[in-house]
Amino acid sequence: MxxxxxxxxxxxxxxxxxxxxxxxxxxxxxxxxxxxxxxxxxxxxxxxxxxxxxxxxxxxxxxxxxxxxxxxxxxxxxxxxxxxxxxxxxxxxxxxxxxxxxxxxxxxxxxxxxxxxxxxxxxxxxxxxxxxxxxxxxxxxxxxxxxxxxxxxxxxxxxxxxxxxxxxxxxxxxxxxxxxxxxxxxxxxxxxxxxxxRGLIHLAVTLRGPSHDLHSGLHGGVALNPISELARLLATLFDEEGRIAVEGFYDGIREPSAVERALIEATPFDPAAYEKSVGMPPIAGEQAFTPLERLGFRPALDINGIHGGDPNSMKTVIPSTATARMTARLAADQDPDRCLTALCDHLCRHTPDAMSLTISEAGSAGRxxxxxxxxxxxxxxxxxxxxxxxxxxxxxxxxxxxxxxxxxxxxxxxxxxxxxxxxxxxxxxxxxxxxxxxxxxxxxxxxxxxxxxxxxxxxxxxxxxxxxxxx
Incomplete structure (x- = not known):
């Protein structure tokens, strides 16, 4: 007492x-x-x-x-x-x-x-x-x-x-x-x-297409659009089940112990309350795991921002570049450097041949x-x-x-x-x-x-x- x-x-x-x-x-x-x-x-x-x-x-x-x-x-x-x-x-x-x-x-x-x-x-x-x-x-x-x-x-x-x-x-x-x-x-x-x-890695990717912004009427349907192609590139990072579709990304993940699993199963989680709080149901990520398991024991990859063209005006162009920033939250025993390398390799392999990809701000912020x-x-x-x-x-x-x-x-x-x-x-x-x-x-x-x-x-x-x- x-x-x-x-x-x-x-x-x-x-x-x-x-x-x-x-x-x-x-x-x-x-x-x-x-x-x-x-x-x-x-x-x-x-x-x-x-x-x-x-x-x-x-x-x-x-x-x-x-x-x-x-x-x-x-x-x-x-x-x-x-x-x-x-x-x-x-x-x-x-x-x-x-x-x-x-x-x-x-x-x-x-x-x-x-x-x-x-x-x-x-x-x-x-x-x-x-x-x-x-x-x-x-x-x-x-x-x-x-x-x-x-x-x-x-x-x-x-x-x-x-x-x-x-x-x-x-x-x-x-x-x-x-x-x-x-x-x-x-x-x-x-x-x-x-x-x-969870651990954390981060990077920015810039996809480059034409040498300069193009008139979308004169070049639309002929020249590749970096924004559209960046959207396709980012989509390759995930499969239909919500998994991260990067080769080797899940290697080394430590599964929860029996004690940890029992504790997380005893933790209350109300999907309706979550939806009311954030405005979205808890449906992202790997569907084979519960929301609390996904948060605590599984990695997550998120696109934090996308930029291309002029967002403040109706400027009818095909922009020359498009940029996305992303972070990945890592599970226990995932190696940040290895995960970052796997992610960069995947993005480079899936970049359209006619375009170039620049990776910047890449790094690890901890395990x-x-x-x-x-x-x-x-x-x-x-x-x-x-x-x-x-x-x-x-x-x-x-x-x-x-x-x-x-x-x-x-x-x-x-x-x-x-x-x-x-x-x-x-x-x-x-x-x-x-x-x-x-x-x-x-x-x-x-x-x-x-x-x-x-x-x-x-x-x-x-x-x-x-x-x-x-x-």
Missing amino acids: NRNKGTWEELFEVNRERFIEEWKTFLRFPSIGADPAHHPDCAVCAEWLTAHLAAMGLQAELLATPGQPAVFAEHCGADGAPTVLLYGHYDVQPVEPVDAWTSPPFEPELRNGRLYARGAEDNKGQTFAVLKAVESLLARDALKINLKIIIEGEEESSSRGLAAKLDEWRDRLAADILMVADTGTLNDGTPTIIMGL AFRIDPNGPPVKLAQGVLRELFHCEPICHWEGASIPIIPALAAASGAAPLLVGFGHEDDCIHAPDESFSIDQFRNVYLYAANLLVAAAQTSTKKTPAHDASRTD
Whole structure:
């Protein structure tokens, strides 16, 4: 029994308005890490965050990387106690289209119990709620573990800066549990432990036809149209059953274990609720697998954007080029480099002889990983969530990617623990992103209770953890 449970609820209510105002300050920094024009804003945001952590009573410093700076803080000295490494990111997604926002994206606005701003949920909101929990524990002298914090500024663009420093920072980052609050819940709020994430590869392809744009009346029906041919080329990537029709793409996929299969079969999924939420039924992909199996244990290939000609006018031309950008989410044990090569080879083989194909922006943003359902961190979180929310938490294999997590787990030797409280209607990566005060409070309460409970677990150092395996 956690005798401090009521304490943290009371402390949140006492500090609610201050927490919200500080959260708003954090959100006002336009820290778009992928946009060079906003790199100075990222630096200022990181400096503010470092000072804020120091004011909370942590030893905090700004760490240089080849990209955006990282913020590191710690509160150690609890001999024999576990070490928790908290990961988060202060960079946010671009805000376009700006005119689709109800209020300016970097002027936080509270409406109907929700705070609207870019980063309100992803990931400033969730990370800041955890930091406020840490602040409360420090104020009550209740932080009896060793705590380390690493908050980066490039998660939305593949964490290249942090990834480049992991080998150098192994000792600094060494921990037992890697705590991440950058995920969501299933079923509109049921506490959810994320048991795995997919890997990611990306590329852009440009199909070139005529040497210049052609008059569609003078050349239509004679000259190949790059847009039409690009559509045909992309169609070759899939078969009629929804499978990815790229030779060798599925090689090496690790099947779910008996424990994993039992857990996913026990996870509720309502197709009608999904359709109501996103506006489409869950019918894409491999039909031999359930939607949750497709999300958690199978790869997916998506076309993220297509461009050709002038989309803003009725210009009657055959354009000289057409471009598509695509990403593939990878399942456990798929090799990103091999999958990328197979995809590029397929596209080249199916390019029309009279046209040329250019591949650019090709790369890997990380491997998939799965977490041991029977591991101590999962059991710890399950106990905390049961007591706090009076229900059985869901174990869910999410289809998204946080590319740095498996690499950070390997470098730190820590077992990942991913629990967040995002909802589908938070609209992350979209206009009118928001996070409710209730969700912020849930993150705070979970973090406070988890960090207290962690001090009561075995003090034995967790062995180096392979975040890509569960066997």
